[in-house]
Amino acid sequence: MSHADVNGLRIWYEQSGAGRPLVLLHGSYGSTEAFAPTRRAFVARRRLIAVDLPGHGRTADADRPLRFESMADDVAALLRHLDLPEVDLLGYSLGGGVALRTAIQHPTLVRRLVLVSTPCRRGGWHPDALAAMSAHDERAAERMRGTPAHERYARVAPRPQDWPLLWARSGELLRRDYDWSGEVAALPMPVLLVYADADAIPVRHMADFFGLLGGGRGDADGADRPASRLAVLPGLTHADVVASPALPAAVLPFLTHVARAPG
Structure with missing residues (x-):
């Protein structure tokens, strides 16, 4: 467990296991603890680097707006700081947006990309989810005091008093x-x-x-099947998919299968 000074931030990360690196990015108001239920399955096969995103967990706020693009640059800077030229990158929800932008902005750093509960456009969220995200602000932060998310933040954050600031910055991001x-x-x-x-x-x-x-073409013999994959896990919700044992069961085979060359 350590901090890395990159891009004007002290980014907190933890490493465990051995093998090809797999970088984990958590969701909104979370931290690396989000992956605790699935960590054992992943670490048995991979070298894990779990990261607390800016303003979250043990990474302090940087006195700047939260943006997917800038957080992606922060992740890329951390990977270069750790001398990791090519990683597998998994992001959940907010972390999925950051992981996607990392792959878009720094494609040479990402070997394979896993996006969990992540849309590629804001309109991809369910209308009820969009309405809830639009209401994230300091008042919502006060209502969330005493919840497990707040208690985890208060326990590990460098400045626990920044809880309302995190909600204000997050709400501004999520409304964009x-x-x-x-x-x-x-x-x-x-x-x-x-x-x-x-x-x-x-x-x-x-x-x-x-x-x-390139998915969903419906070819009978799979000859045109892309290297990318889609998994819909049964009996789960946005809130609990990241903690389910079904997640590593879907992810690990994808990370190890031999991808067909394009064309």
Whole structure:
């Protein structure tokens, strides 16, 4: 467990295991603890680098707006600081957006990309989820005091009093429109999309996202099947998919299968 000074931040990360690096990025208001239930399955096969994103967990706020693009640059700077030229990158929800932007902005650093409960455009969220995210602000932070998320933050954050600031910055980020469809279609690495069957992202967006990666063509013999994959995990929701043993069961085979060369 350590901090790395990059891009004007002290980014907290922890390493465990051995083998090819797998970098884990958590969701909104979370920290590396989000992966505790699945860590043992991953660390048995991979060298894990779990990261606390800016303003989250043990990484202090940087007195700047939260942006997917800048957080992606922070992750890339950390990978270079750790001399990791090519990693497998897994991001969940907010961390999925950061992972996707990392792959778009720094494609040579990412060998394979896993996005868990992540849309490629803001309109990919369910309308109810969009309405809830739009209401994230300091008042919402006060209502969330005493919840498990707040208690974890208060226990590990360098400045626990920044809890309302995190909600203000997060709400401003989550209200910003984006559509990365064109950039997704140009990604050079294999991508695994993982969703819950009761996710905050509708199935139609899952299919659209997979289509951008060349999926869903319906060929009978699989000759045109892309290197990317789509997994919809049954009996789960956006809140619990990241802690389910079904997640490493879907992810690990994707990370080890031999991808077919394009064309």
